[in-house]
Amino acid sequence: MGASGGDGARHRLPAGRRLHGGARPRARARLNLRIPPGVDPYHAACALSEHLMAAAPWGVDVSVEVEAMGEPFRAATGGPAHQAMGEAMRTAYGRPASRLGQGGSIPLCTVFAETYPDAEILLIGVEEPQARIHAPNESVAPQEIADMALAEALFLRGYGALRKERTGG
Structure with missing residues (x-):
């Protein structure tokens, strides 16, 4: 607990440890x-x-x-940035990325979405299931950090090329 x-x-x-009977x-x-x-x-x-x-x-x-x-946030996931990140993660990890709803309470994201309605907001994390993010004994495997760094670099390259292609630049 x-x-x-x-x-x-x-x-x-600690699990199984008895606490003394004195009540605060x-x-x-x-x-x-x-x-x-x-x-x-x-x-x-x-x-x-x-x-x-x-x-x-x-x-x-x-x-x-x-x-x-704060208002909860729901990301739109059908745009080109999400597709580019999905491709980058598939390349970096060797399998398709999982999409997992979590909490939804990052109020700043809701503010960004309302202020910039056409922007795609990507929330990604370095957290394999065993990481226990925000829990006691939180830990991230070094390979997870390396894979995520590669995915981010591949995303920047891929999304940059896609933007260039779309704008003719």
Whole structure:
């Protein structure tokens, strides 16, 4: 089990380890609620707050303070930049790329998409499944970093050539 303390520090409780029976008079937690596109952030925050309050054990007072909210992001994936990145990743990794929806809560991407509606926004990551990104003991294999660097270089070359071809330059 992992938790983020009020100061933002991550703490991990070792599996199978017993904690002493003393109860602390006060506890805090900072949660990051990731919501998919199509879900209203305000309603999601209210639903989580209501759930936490309803699930509180007898005698425990729960209060919730929402610090910030952002709109979820959904990337359009049919454009030439996505196709060029898919080709570059297939070449670098030796197999077709996987597309995986994750969290969807990068508010800056939503701002970019609204500000530049014709731009293609690519979100790529160096993270094989065993990397456990944003978890305790996060780790990325060196080969994953090398393969992703190659994919990015191939993308820049391929997409640059495609743009030149389309603009006649």
